[in-house]
Amino acid sequence: MRPVTLILGGAASGKSAFSESLIESEIGGHWTGALYLATATAGDAEMADKIKRHRDRRGPAWTTVEEPLALADALAEHTQPQRPILVDCLTLWLSNLMFADRDIASETSRLIATFPGLTSPVLFVSNEVGGGIVPENALARRFRDEAGRLNQKIAAAADRVYLITAGLPLTLKDSTV
C-alpha cells in the first residue's frame, strides 16, 4: 500500500492546487505522469468552466479519466507504481451516489477496501461542508451529514490528512513520518 492522502478544505480554498503541488514536489523526476481521476461531469456551464480552468493549470504530464460513480473499480484498474492518482473530488462522488440512489455506506466500504492493494500514491480531495448554519432544505442536511461521515471514514483509513485554508495546509494526521 502506497500512502493514501486526504485533502480537506472549504470551497475555493486551494485544495486542488495544493494537491497537485504536493504530488509534483514529492514525486519529483521519478514519475511517469500522473492520473487525474475526475468525479465531476461537465453537466452545466459553471462546472464545465471549473473543469477547464483546473485542466489548463495541470499541464501535459497529467492524464484525465472521468468516473462519476465506480470509484473503487477505477482505482483498482488504474493504479500502477510511479503514477500518482488525484481523485477530485469525493464530495461530488457522494453527490453522484445520492442522485443515483446508491447505498453510501457500502460504496464507502468498497472504496476503502481498495486501499491495501494500491500500488500508486493516491490523493483524495474532499470538501468541508459542515461549517455553516443548519440548511433549511432536508436534502442539504442529509448531504452534509453523509459528507461528514464519509470524510471521517476516509480520514480514519488514510495515512495523511491535511486541512487547507487559503491555500495553506494544517496537518491533521501523518502516519508516514
Add this chain to the structure above:
Amino acid sequence: MRPVTLILGGAASGKSAFSESLIESEIGGHWTGALYLATATAGDAEMADKIKRHRDRRGPAWTTVEEPLALADALAEHTQPQRPILVDCLTLWLSNLMFADRDIASETSRLIATFPGLTSPVLFVSNEVGGGIVPENALARRFRDEAGRLNQKIAAAADRVYLITAGLPLTLKDSTV
C-alpha cells in the same frame, strides 16, 4: 476545579465520538461511569434518530440526563468526583434559549460561573456555524453571531479547546500541560 474542555467542529465532524473517546482514554479504569448531559429533546424524527445512534454508540457506562435550558443548575447538581460529564451540545442549548426568549449573555455568564465549583471533568461540545455564506434569514444571522460569541466566551474560560475536522483534532488551547 477539574479541567473544562471545549470540543468545536462543524456538523458531522465527529465531535461527539472524539469527546467520548477522550473521556474513555483519559479516565481509564478509574471512573465510576460518565454522565451524558443532553440539551436536545427528541422533537422530530431526524433528532430522535440522531439521539438513538449516539446512545447506542456510548454503551452502558453512560447515564443520560436531558436538560434543554437550565444547564448551570444541571452541572451544579450532577458534578461529582470520578464522574466526567459530556454536555452535548451548546449550540442546541443556545437555540433553546433563543426560542424561550432568554437573555443569552446572562445565561452564558451563569454557566461560566459554575466552572470553579466543578468537581468532575466537563466537556462541552459545540458547533462551528460561522464558516459559510451570510444567511439570507435574519434569525439565522443572529443565531450564528450569538453562537460565535458563546463559543468565544466558553473558549476563553475553558482549560482546553479542540477543533475537530473529519474526526481528527487540532489543539487550539491547552493550559493543563
Add this chain to the structure above:
Amino acid sequence: MRPVTLILGGAASGKSAFSESLIESEIGGHWTGALYLATATAGDAEMADKIKRHRDRRGPAWTTVEEPLALADALAEHTQPQRPILVDCLTLWLSNLMFADRDIASETSRLIATFPGLTSPVLFVSNEVGGGIVPENALARRFRDEAGRLNQKIAAAADRVYLITAGLPLTLKDSTV
C-alpha cells in the same frame, strides 16, 4: 516592507478582537496610535450596530477611516512608520467591488502591489465563507469562489496568516520568525 498579516476566520469568530490585541501586544508603548481602515459603510441597522460595538471596544488610541473601494490608494496614503493599520475587512471590500462591478482580479493585484511600499505593519481581516453547503443562489456561489481566491492570493503574499476559531489562533504561515 513591514509585516503584512492576514487574519482569517468565520463569522463572529473573534477576528477583529484578536487583530486588535495582536497589534497592542506587538507594538506596545512604541506606537503613535493605530489606524482602523473600515471597508464597511453603515448602510443598515445591523451593520451600524456592529460598527458601533467594534468602535467602542477599540478605544481612543484608534483613528477610523472608511474606504469601501479604493483600498490600495488608502493604504498608500495612510501608511507611516509606528502606526499599524487594521483593514476590516476584505470580505466586505470584495462585496463592495462586486456590487460596483469592478474587475476583482485587477483590484486584488493593485492591492498586493502596495505591499512592498508599506512602511507600517498592516493586518487584513477576512472571512472564511466556503465551509458550508453549496448555496442555491448563483451570486452567492460566485461570491464564495471569489472570496476564496482573494484569500488565497493575499495569503500567498502575506508574511503571516492566522486562522481564528472561537477567539483562538492557529498559525497557517509565519515567515517573520
